[in-house]
Amino acid sequence: MVHLTTRRWVQVGAVSNLIKRFVVLSATLLLLAACSRTVVVSGTVPTPLVAQLPVRLGVYYSDSFKTYSYEESLKNEGNWTIDFGQQNVLFFRQLFATLFREVVELDASQLSLEAVQGLDLDAVLIPEIEEYGFLTPGISGLNFYSASVKYKIGLLNREAVSVGEWRVVGYGKSEGGSFQGGQAVNSATLLAIRDGGARIAINFPRLDFVRGYFATIDREELSGLIRD
Amino acid sequence: MALLTGCVSSRIEQSRQGVTGIGSGEAMVVLGRASYNDRETEESFTACLEDILVSGSPPIRMISQTEFRDDLYPWFEARTSPKSARDLGALFAQPGVQHRIQQANIRYLAWIEGDTVTVDSGGSMSCTISTFGGGCFGMSYWEQDASYEASIWDLHNLNAAGQISADANGTSYIAGLILPIPILARPGNAACQGLAEQIRQFIVGA
Helix, strand or coil: CHHHHHHHHHHHHHHHHHHHHHHHHHHHHHHHHHHEEEEECCCCCCCCCCCCEEEEEEEECCHHHHCCEEEEEECCCEEEEEECHHHHHHHHHHHHHHHEEEEEEECHHHCCHHHHHHCCCCEEEEEEEEEEEEECHHHHCCCEEEEEEEEEEEEECCCCCEEEEEEEEEEEEEECCCCCHHHHHHHHHHHHHHHHHHHHHHHHHHCHHHHHHHCCCCCHHHHHHHCC | CCCEECCEEEEEEEEECCCCCCCCCCEEEEEECCCCCCCCCCHHHHHHHHHHHHCCCCCCEEECHHHHHHHCCCCCCCCCCCCCHHHHHHHHCCCCHHHHHHHHCEEEEEEEEEEEEEEEEEEEEEEEEECCEEEEEEEEEEEEEEEEEEEEEECCCCEEEEEEEEEEEEEEEEEEEEEEEEEECCHHHHHHHHHHHHHHHHHHCC
8 A cells, every 4th residue: 555655656746747847848948939030031932924124224232132131129029030131132133034124233343334334234223121120919919910121222324323213112911820920020021022022013114213214215115115 | 529619690692793604614713802901801711712612513713812913913912903893904904914814714803801800708717737737617708700792803804793791700618617618609610601602603603
């Protein structure tokens, strides 16, 4: 009887230790998850279905554009790092390759009159990210995550002189559960990039300063497209 | 453990504006109408509609909204998509759009708006766990209302074919009797089933 009682207490003690370890481990994992999150944004890149402008364009992606990363420390939600430079470059490469007949990627040293004319470019585009922000349900009180990206698109002429700039904001939102915040921010940011890209694909060729500049390029097929 | 289900009351209404019918090989797309406020159709709801429409009798060939939006990018993004069937003419004038839709043989677009919200909740339940065991005691409930509307566009005739609305309401309970016993009413699921079957009859019928 005594041996049976001792054995029963030993078994209860072993189970009790197991439960304690499980609780401590779970709490530690939750705490670690709450401390910092890194989201490397990735997703599909659609090919725009838009009229192609028959121009030869140079595009300069700065290092800050190519490696854009946003960091923020949120109260009760830890540190967030959103890395979407790579996805951005992939998206804009696809966008500009579809929007313009020829695209030449430039480096910083080629943003000069000699280089632009040497490469026989009609114009140069410089996309930049001016601002990025995101909201979680914990901040907004709503039941979704959202993100916004503010782009600046600069246009240089054949003399590498600015003819105008255009700012456009892309916005995206995504549902997300309690433990799916990273996935939701990824989706919201992707949608924000798509939204910005859609605005650029449709509206950029129709901007007054863009149409005004392209009208100076003597190309019959171009004049018909920018007239609309 | 078998799941107990609660009661759901639902209502489906339909308004027809034209003759419908779907040929062999023709497809349909279900799109959730995006908005920039708190209320937006859940992706899970449109996925539910697709799953029901692609099966059943007769099955309807579906193009997923992700594939459709990618193929027609940038014309069906949240801020660029046509707001009414009257805008289809201008959309089809964009280079490549009509060809892409004809290539996929898409006959109908169904825009889904609405969502499922919790309209009431109450009760309380507490659960505890200790080294000697655990359990729950109490009862809580929540009432949900699912309200959705489908606007169906005919892409051959470039007009609105009709609207179908689905409303469902139900209350779910969780009773704590050592173990938590859920009695779930799923008005969102009921609305999806009802709306999907009505869309099928609408599309296939005269």
